[in-house]
Amino acid sequence: MNGLRLIGTGRALPAKIYDNDAMTAFVDTSDEWITSRTGIRQRYFSGEGETTSGLAIEAAKKALDNAGIAPEQIDCVLVATSSGETVMPSMACIVHHALGLRADIPAMDVGAACAGFLYAADMARALLLAHGGHYALVIGAEQMSKLLDMSDRNTCVLFGDGAGACVFALEPDAEYESVFGVRGDMAIVAGGPRREQPMAMEGQAVFRFAVTAIPQSVNALLERSGKTLEEVDWVVCHQANQRIIDASVRRLGVPAEKFYKNLDRYANTSAASIPLALDEMRESGKLTSGMRVIMVGFGAGLTWAGMMIRA
Numbered sequence: 001m002n003g004l005r006l007i008g009t010g011r012a013l014p015a016k017i018y019d020n021d022a023m024t025a026f027v028d029t030s031d032e033w034i035t036s037r038t039g040i041r042q043r044y045f046s047g048e049g050e051t052t053s054g055l056a057i058e059a060a061k062k063a064l065d066n067a068g069i070a071p072e073q074i075d076c077v078l079v080a081t082s083s084g085e086t087v088m089p090s091m092a093c094i095v096h097h098a099l100g101l102r103a104d105i106p107a108m109d110v111g112a113a114c115a116g117f118l119y120a121a122d123m124a125r126a127l128l129l130a131h132g133g134h135y136a137l138v139i140g141a142e143q144m145s146k147l148l149d150m151s152d153r154n155t156c157v158l159f160g161d162g163a164g165a166c167v168f169a170l171e172p173d174a175e176y177e178s179v180f181g182v183r184g185d186m187a188i189v190a191g192g193p194r195r196e197q198p199m200a201m202e203g204q205a206v207f208r209f210a211v212t213a214i215p216q217s218v219n220a221l222l223e224r225s226g227k228t229l230e231e232v233d234w235v236v237c238h239q240a241n242q243r244i245i246d247a248s249v250r251r252l253g254v255p256a257e258k259f260y261k262n263l264d265r266y267a268n269t270s271a272a273s274i275p276l277a278l279d280e281m282r283e284s285g286k287l288t289s290g291m292r293v294i295m296v297g298f299g300a301g302l303t304w305a306g307m308m309i310r311a
């Protein structure tokens with residue numbers, strides 16, 4: 001089928017790291033509480049002069065380099081984000097200008113919170129199929145720090161800033177499956193865009209939702225593709241909480257090593273978490289050409305999405 005193959009990745013992070021001890025300057029918390037409840041040890045927060053589009057542009061340049069693709073070869077650019085520094089223009093238009101992409105291509109942002117990157121990748125494939133073209137630039141970029149109430153310990157320790165970018169090639173024989181879901185009646189993670197409306201979350205309800213959405217999405221992808229989990233090299237879930245991933249591993253009854261985890265170093269970067277992970281995996285040689293990968297995103301909306309591709 002006409003599927004997406006991953007041919008390049010990149011990532012960008014703000015300069016400043018806040019470890020768990022640093023979070024005690026904002027709220028009554030501890031490294032022990034954060035680590036044992038979430039697996040998070042540190043996160044990046046943006047400072048003066050750092051923007052969501054700036055992170056997106058840096059990650060995108062690296063992804064183009066990594067793919068060996070020139071800007072003028074890109075046939076659509078999508079940015080998944082809930083935290084752009086402007087609503088208008090979109091982050092995609094700012095990236096488009098900075099990279100000098102062609103004028104005759106679609107450029108837009110996609111808002112589906114932590115599932116946003118996979119929504120954007122699927123949308124990119126649909127655009128390429130509808131309008132012709134070969135290469136898509138898909139970015140997840142977030143400054144979650146802008147949405148947080150730094151006096152709310154229920155949320156501020158959980159999130160971080162960053163961006164990941166992927167170049168996908170549409171290929172006639174590439175494997176591809178995707179599944180999507182939404183529960184618009186469950187607005188249990190909500191907030192933004194103004195500082196007066198910081199993010200609030202019913203943590204335990206989100207936890208219960210996530211440990212159901214991940215196994216359901218993985219099983220749906222396996223059923224559609226006729227593959228087994230043994231034939232899948234990696235599962236890359238949205239990096240929200242180590243306990244969510246561990247519970248999903250137990251429910252699926254698969255080896256934990258198949259699930260990539262890096263949330264200890266970045267916390268939850270929402271739409272950026274999956275492309276950030278893909279870039280680390282490629283850079284370290286863990287994800288190589290031809291490997292089969294399942295990705296699962298879940299988050300506010302509630303939204304969720306699963307995708308199976310080959311690198």
Ligand code: ACO
Nearest residue numbers: 029033037114153154157189203204206207240241299300
């Ligand atoms: N430091 C210390 N204590 C804290 C902190 C903190 N940072 N945050 C909460 N607590 C306290 C609470 O006030 C509560 O105290 P109380 O018993 O005196 O009232 C106690 O810790 C226990 O709180 P719980 O909510 O029961 O803790 P739980 O074990 O459920 O863990 C957590 C909370 C980590 C939020 C968990 O529910 C979770 O991970 N949920 C999923 C959230 C998530 O992943 N969201 C991301 C998806 S949505 C998106 O990405 C946009």
